[in-house]
Amino acid sequence: RIKALEKLEELAPAHIDSPFDFSFREADKVSSPLLDLSEGTLGYPGKRVLDKVKLQLVPGARIGLLGPNGAGKSTLIKTLAAELQPLGGHLQRGENLVIGYFAQHQLDALDPKASPLLHLQRIAAGEREQTLRDFLGGFDFRGDRCDEPVLNFSGGEKARLALALIAWGKPNLLLLDEPTNHLDLEMRLALTLALQDFEGAVLVVSHDRHLLKSTTDEFRLVADGRVEDFDGDLDDYARWLVDYRSRQQPAAAPEAAADKTDKRAQRQAAAALRQQLAPHKREADKLEKNLSEVHEQLAGLDARLADSALYESARKDELRDLLARQAALKVREGELEEAWLQALETLETLQSRLEANS
Known part of the structure; x- marks a missing residue:
């Protein structure tokens, strides 16, 4: 069958005209494990969100986080990214750990007066300008667009720039919280391909089923204050979610309101x-x-x-x-x-x- 297919005329691949072509630069060093969390209590001062969390991330791990809204998925990622400190337990980071963290609030952290080129120059001191322009071109920042301030960029353009800065940083662990929210179809495909080639570990939260199916090979379920292995696929999760909601009962009425x-x-x-x-x-x-x-x-x-x-x-x-x-x-x-x-x-x-x- 393979030989027969080779004799056929090549079909034009989908997305052949995509303006995006990039990859995550290979990390200089790697630790194993990259990160190890045991008996973790996660949340905010005065508010526990997750208890007894056990999670070890090693190079090559591909994990998708599933769970209802507000269950603690973002809390877990923020803790791993060191934006939050654990309330309890032990979190060990590898000596050579380099995290690439993407979340929607980071788009607002971009300097509105700086261009994509200037953003990259700030973290790539001494690198040739043409090298940086070529790299940004893979994210479709070309010509004058490379020098324009971020102020008037769309949400999708800001997301692309944030991903470009992460990709340049040679991460060995990617923590991605809804990375495709503002991206068009072509950029989603390019990100999927880049993640497939990425040799480090990936932990991702996303509503994009195609991204999850294409870039992860195991799931963790975040619900009811726990993080547990999820033994199923995304169809199983969709059914679990329906059943989960059906089991949620409205708050009980006060006893004093029990009359007719x-x-x-x-x-x-x-x-x-x-x-x-x-x-x-x-x-x-x-x-x-x-x-x-x-x-x-x-x-x-x-x-x-x-x-x-x-x-x-x-x-x-x-x-x-x-x-x-x-x-x-x-x-x-x-x-x-x-x-x-x-x-x-x-x-x-x-x-x-x-x-x-x-």
Whole structure:
């Protein structure tokens, strides 16, 4: 089959015209483990968020953090990045640890009066200007754009610059908190490819299912004050999230409000809650159904592509059509997966707010 495919005309790869082409520079030294957290109590002064956290990161680790909004994913990453200090436990950092940390609040920390080139020159003293311009070009900062102040940059441009500064720093551990929020499709693909080639460790929080599927090989679940191994894939997590929300009960009414009038008000409030959640639940169900249909179509195509006779030269056009359909369905699958998980997160967030106000 491989020999037969080699005889076919090359299909133009998707994203061939992407303006992005970059990689994370290789770290000078590496420690193993890079970071070791044991019996960690994490949170803020006066507020414990996570307890008994055990996490060891070694070179090559690829971990995705899953969990409901507000469960402590960002708290964990901030602690590992030294933006927060552990409230308890032991956190050991490797002698040669170099962290590349990306979070949305870092976009606001960029100097609005400085250009991308000046930002990079500040951390690359003595490097040739042309080398820095070439590096920034991989993030689509070219020509005059390389010299313009960040002040008027879009969120996506600021995110690209923040990633460029991280990539230049030769990290051996990447801590990424929603790195694709402001990025377009082409930049998301370029980031995915760069992470696949990265030799250090990666810990990432993201709603981008394609990024998680393409760059991680294990998951940790952050929920109910704990960080535990998650034995499943992203579809399993989506189902877990629905079940988790269904198990969350509204706060109990005060005992003094147990008369008939208050019981009637509680029933009315519950009905109003269901009514507000209903359209979001329908949207999530619709996306799940559409995703199942795409999975069935892909399974059918895979079965047809498994036929060895399809790779004979006389059936070249048929094979090309099937591969094109498969590629289009893969793109659609990624879009639906991301939309489905986002719909579930939206449903979860809305339900939490409504319950808190009930």
